[in-house]
Amino acid sequence: MTLSTALLQLATRPIESLVRRWNWKAAFMSALIRAWIFFFANFTAGWRAAAGAMLAEYAYRGITSGFYGALTQNFSRVQPAWQAALAAMIVLPVTSHSLEFLVHWLRHTPHLKTSIIASVCFTLVSTLFHWYAMRRGAMIVGENAATLADDMRRMPRILGGFLVGGPLTIFRLLRSRMA
Secondary structure (H helix, E strand, O other): OOHHHHHHHHHHOHHHHHHOOOOHHHHHHHHHHHHHHHHHHOHHHOHHHHHHHHHHHHHHHHHHHHHHHHHHHHHOOOOOHHHHHHHHHHHHHHHHHHHHHHHHHHOOOOOHHHHHHHHHHHHHHHHHHHHHHHHOOOOOOOOOOOOHHHHHHHHHHHHHHHHHHHHHHHHHHHHHHHO
């Protein structure tokens, strides 16, 4: 699938692309991790403020991350891979953090700047990781999907490949330019 085909599919069939393919695995994992990010980013404002920020983030991510997971899963099928990664790194963070900022601004999250910066940093890494894992058949939902337990058993190997993949790609590019 090309990037233009994937974007056209998202624009013309959003119910099919995002709602019916809502990725509960992404929603569960993202809500769990991000809730703790907001808790710790706001802990110096008191445990009630931290818990409030945590619960707001958990609710927000519990709902929306399934859509973002569906978006990432859609991009995981795009070729060439670099276009898919770039699109995921732009579309997803702009969308998710605009809404996230609004949710926490409306509820007066005390350390909003710190919370959002930490969340954006996490998104940049987690989006690439989920895209990488989904290209390898993990963390997907729908047809050909494994259970979450099976995905978790594969995670050490997928995580290792993800951590080594970036430096290897850079090394190969540098080596090819030197030759």
